[in-house]
Amino acid sequence: MNRGSGKSSDETLIEMNRTAWSSGEENNGFHTSSDKESFQLENAASMVSVVSECTSTVSVCSSHSSVIECEQCEREHTEPQQHLSNFKGVDKQQQSKDSVYFRDGVRRIDFVLSYIDDKDGEKKQDRRKEFEANLQKAGLELETEDKSESEDGKTYFLKIHVPWEVLATYADVLKIKVPFKANDIPAKKEVPMSWLFTPYRLPDHVMNPEPDYFTYTFDKSKIDFFLIEDKETFFPPSTRNRIVYYILSRIQYSKDDKDKKGIKRLLNNGTYTSAFPLHDCRYWTKSRDSNCESERYSLYKHWARFSSFYKEQPLNLIRKYYGEKIGIYFAWLGFYTEMLSYAAVVGLLCFIYGVATFDNNVWSKEICNETIGGQIVMCPLCDKKCGYWKLSTTCSSSWQSYLFDNTATVFFAIFMGIWVTLFLEFWKRRQARLEYEWDLVDFEEEQQQLQLRPEYEIKCTSRRLNNITQEMEPYLPLTSKCARSMLSGATVLFWISLIIASIIGVIAYRLAVFAAFASIMKDSPTNKLDVVGSLITPQFATSVTASCINFVIIMILNFLYERVAIKITDMEVPKTHVEYENKLTVKMFLFQFVNYYSSCFYVAFFKGKFVGYPGNYAYMFGKWSGLRNEECEPGGCLIELTTQLVIVMVGKQVWGNIQEALVPWLRNWWVSRSARNHPESLYSRWEQDHDLQTFSQLGLFYEYLEMVIQFGFITLFVASFPLAPLLALMNNILEVRVDAWKFTTQFRRPMAAKAHSIGAWEEILNMIAVFSVVTNAFIVSFTSDMIPRLVYLYAYHPGTEMTMDGYISNSLSIFNISGIPIENRPEEGENPDWYDSTNITTCRYRDYRYPPGHEKQYSHTMQFWHILAAKLAFIIIMEHVVFVVKFFVAWLIPDVPSDVKARVKRERYLIQEYLHDYELEKLKIQLSRNGQNIDQCTCPTTASTPMKVEMLSDCLT
Numbered sequence: 001m002n003r004g005s006g007k008s009s010d011e012t013l014i015e016m017n018r019t020a021w022s023s024g025e026e027n028n029g030f031h032t033s034s035d036k037e038s039f040q041l042e043n044a045a046s047m048v049s050v051v052s053e054c055t056s057t058v059s060v061c062s063s064h065s066s067v068i069e070c071e072q073c074e075r076e077h078t079e080p081q082q083h084l085s086n087f088k089g090v091d092k093q094q095q096s097k098d099s100v101y102f103r104d105g106v107r108r109i110d111f112v113l114s115y116i117d118d119k120d121g122e123k124k125q126d127r128r129k130e131f132e133a134n135l136q137k138a139g140l141e142l143e144t145e146d147k148s149e150s151e152d153g154k155t156y157f158l159k160i161h162v163p164w165e166v167l168a169t170y171a172d173v174l175k176i177k178v179p180f181k182a183n184d185i186p187a188k189k190e191v192p193m194s195w196l197f198t199p200y201r202l203p204d205h206v207m208n209p210e211p212d213y214f215t216y217t218f219d220k221s222k223i224d225f226f227l228i229e230d231k232e233t234f235f236p237p238s239t240r241n242r243i244v245y246y247i248l249s250r251i252q253y254s255k256d257d258k259d260k261k262g263i264k265r266l267l268n269n270g271t272y273t274s275a276f277p278l279h280d281c282r283y284w285t286k287s288r289d290s291n292c293e294s295e296r297y298s299l300y301k302h303w304a305r306f307s308s309f310y311k312e313q314p315l316n317l318i319r320k321y322y323g324e325k326i327g328i329y330f331a332w333l334g335f336y337t338e339m340l341s342y343a344a345v346v347g348l349l350c351f352i353y354g355v356a357t358f359d360n361n362v363w364s365k366e367i368c369n370e371t372i373g374g375q376i377v378m379c380p381l382c383d384k385k386c387g388y389w390k391l392s393t394t395c396s397s398s399w400q401s402y403l404f405d406n407t408a409t410v411f412f413a414i415f416m417g418i419w420v421t422l423f424l425e426f427w428k429r430r431q432a433r434l435e436y437e438w439d440l441v442d443f444e445e446e447q448q449q450l451q452l453r454p455e456y457e458i459k460c461t462s463r464r465l466n467n468i469t470q471e472m473e474p475y476l477p478l479t480s481k482c483a484r485s486m487l488s489g490a491t492v493l494f495w496i497s498l499i500i501a502s503i504i505g506v507i508a509y510r511l512a513v514f515a516a517f518a519s520i521m522k523d524s525p526t527n528k529l530d531v532v533g534s535l536i537t538p539q540f541a542t543s544v545t546a547s548c549i550n551f552v553i554i555m556i557l558n559f560l561y562e563r564v565a566i567k568i569t570d571m572e573v574p575k576t577h578v579e580y581e582n583k584l585t586v587k588m589f590l591f592q593f594v595n596y597y598s599s600c601f602y603v604a605f606f607k608g609k610f611v612g613y614p615g616n617y618a619y620m621f622g623k624w625s626g627l628r629n630e631e632c633e634p635g636g637c638l639i640e641l642t643t644q645l646v647i648v649m650v651g652k653q654v655w656g657n658i659q660e661a662l663v664p665w666l667r668n669w670w671v672s673r674s675a676r677n678h679p680e681s682l683y684s685r686w687e688q689d690h691d692l693q694t695f696s697q698l699g700l701f702y703e704y705l706e707m708v709i710q711f712g713f714i715t716l717f718v719a720s721f722p723l724a725p726l727l728a729l730m731n732n733i734l735e736v737r738v739d740a741w742k743f744t745t746q747f748r749r750p751m752a753a754k755a756h757s758i759g760a761w762e763e764i765l766n767m768i769a770v771f772s773v774v775t776n777a778f779i780v781s782f783t784s785d786m787i788p789r790l791v792y793l794y795a796y797h798p799g800t801e802m803t804m805d806g807y808i809s810n811s812l813s814i815f816n817i818s819g820i821p822i823e824n825r826p827e828e829g830e831n832p833d834w835y836d837s838t839n840i841t842t843c844r845y846r847d848y849r850y851p852p853g854h855e856k857q858y859s860h861t862m863q864f865w866h867i868l869a870a871k872l873a874f875i876i877i878m879e880h881v882v883f884v885v886k887f888f889v890a891w892l893i894p895d896v897p898s899d900v901k902a903r904v905k906r907e908r909y910l911i912q913e914y915l916h917d918y919e920l921e922k923l924k925i926q927l928s929r930n931g932q933n934i935d936q937c938t939c940p941t942t943a944s945t946p947m948k949v950e951m952l953s954d955c956l957t
Helices: 044-050 056-064 071-076 122-137 164-173 194-200 220-225 237-248 263-268 295-304 315-322 324-356 362-368 391-404 407-437 443-450 454-459 478-523 538-572 577-605 637-671 685-690 699-716 724-746 760-783 786-796 807-811 862-892 898-933
Strands: 016-019 038-041 111-116 141-145 155-161 177-182 213-217 274-276 463-465 472-474 812-816 842-846
Touching: 111 237, 111 685, 122 141, 122 263, 155 685, 164 220, 164 237, 177 898, 213 898, 220 898, 237 315, 263 274, 274 685, 295 315, 295 724, 315 324, 324 391, 324 407, 324 699, 324 724, 362 391, 362 807, 391 637, 407 699, 407 760, 407 786, 407 862, 407 898, 478 538, 478 577, 538 577, 577 637, 577 699, 577 760, 637 699, 637 724, 637 760, 699 724, 699 760, 760 786, 760 862, 786 807, 786 862, 807 812
Parallel strands: none
Antiparallel strands: 016 038, 111 155, 111 274, 141 155, 177 213, 463 472, 812 842
16 A cells, blocks of 8 residues: 555545434434444435535536546547436446446445345335435445346446545544554564575565555544545555445344344345455456556466465465455465475475385284294184184285384374474464554454444343443343353254264274175175285275265264354354354364364274273173174274374365365356356456355355364374375465465455454464374374384393394284184184184284183283383373473463564554654644634634544454
């Protein structure tokens, strides 16, 4: 925004008076109760004439001649057109396809409403008539495009312009910060070797769309205190549309019922079909209008194309065009992606270590050795339908497991605990810098009274005195609030219970069909296939079908719960928009947490842990159910957790990106298919945007949710899969550009909104960070075989030299086949051809128990208790080490950079100094004028009480 020290005149602007609003007067849409003051136009009749389709500039020209040369026609290189004072009958074909102005080419379109006249739409017509009349009384200027001029021949477009006086009034009320002095703090010195980053940088005119100023909240009474060069461009379009939406959300549309107000309700009941601000041009080419900023084109060219994936993001331009709330999301996503690159490199190195030490894997060699693993007969994995099998059949899965289950796993788990802390602490610093640069310091405190939701004011009929402001405000009684919260909490618990029940159902399905698949697939033709024959096993078939069922259940529950969460959050009647989003965030995340992570938690901490032993197996619902608890895959539970993590995480990411990119594109293609057959000049800027998809109020919420769920995958279970950060990094590089492309090309321009942080997501990330230390410590201890191997290496190895030789035989217990109950033994024909019951009298199973014939047969050996003690000791040591380092790092890194603190102090000092000088100068001028006129005229003085202006806000945060 180009701002200078010059001041523009306001000779042609609408003058508005501040008048008290009494209960007997008509509600102009600013307030909801009779105890609030409001703004009114001094003369409603003059307002009607002003908001006609002519401006002061054209009126002056038309007083000399009825035919003028339109500035827009000059810009478009067309022949001069005849413009009447009311501009009716203008040929639409002569308007630029990128025009964002009224027909006069002077007044900017700040917002557009569209509607269709229904045959039985008298009520809707009455609502629109009342609503638009109140918009005019509120100071907005309107212009309607007839349906005959729209490409579908049935849609009306109502264009809205906010004149300077209204902008200034609401900028004062909304406490919008504007520049008052150029920044005089010397720029930081360039980082050494900064030229290395040149290929990743964008041009300065894209990265820094606004000069650097000190700012202060706008005050209409001190207008010459601020740096205003041009009143038409002083407030950027994002601020203008934010102000318009603020007004639209408060305007009344019924004469009889004062609670019936707001554009949201008019959209819900079909009075209007859409409400949106305009993009400034087409995204693939610059606007032909020289007065248009063409910021959308710059964003597409430098940000939204995938060819720019290695470039930095133009955050200042994003913030200027879309507002701070969307800007802070992309700043967080970019920073998260940048930090992921470090975790991805370390994870890749750990994987490379596993590959490099592949030949040192003694236990896998023993499994694959025909004289060792080939001679070990394992007990059946299920009752009746599963036969005996040899350990050597798990050779390939054992090698695969080693790639992720080695000594580097422990190091990476500790590293990720520290990485999470660094990520969160450095983000706080980055966020603090953005808060200052984007004028969001003290945002919450300043906006506290400007955040009330209209729904809260309508539903809360009770009022009480605010001890801080000493004014009456609506409130929700404590009894009602508690009852609503209890009902909401019970509903969330019920739905989480549904998820747990569905997971138990899927586990029961796995147990029930495993034996069936084992019997059916024993002689299946697929076993003879060369490449995939060995992979198509009963375990594989069970896992695939169970995963499909689980996926369908997840999608159905997500679909239903999303609507339930919104309903119960509405029922709670949150006071502010921030509170509303935070409540919804907690509900949705709790549900998604259980929904997406429950299967991984089951594999990591429950599967294979409570199976019993041959002759005394554990059953899910008791022995009568016949559902014997699952054992781990032959290669161990860690490789199965890795597989589960990869499928869920990668599948979700791929599906999400396809859905985000493809679905909006197909919808837009379908909606605009008829418009492509029209000449370009007929497809106006507002019609183009009308055919785009609407970015919902919760659109950004789902973007955060997707990334936070991914963050959970790469932190909670990363010890099982060190390549998870690398997969997340690759996804996020694509995600940034897909989101940018979607915002720039497929969605209408969202309403600009302020946000000083990522909100409740920051606390959720902190919670995941702490929880991840615990989960990874347990994964290393109980899911991986790391601790049993170390105990064997240091305490139970044979001979005097430390070696892993004999580990496999040591880790398997022996059971006498004759002791297996009849109901558990394999049926006739289920055993393999090599099995001979006369020669094979024992089988092996994974556990540490005394052999048959021992005085403590089948009870746990001392080695089992040593391993358990070592596991618990490792958990305690790892947690304490990581937490001590985390707290030390958090203490060491300040949340706010020192240079930002200095700039904030400097700005506050300058505000006091400049305001003092400004008021002193004004007083001197007033005294000098009074001194000159004191002898010329003596007038009686009247006590004038300054009028206090106050407005409730639909704070756009």
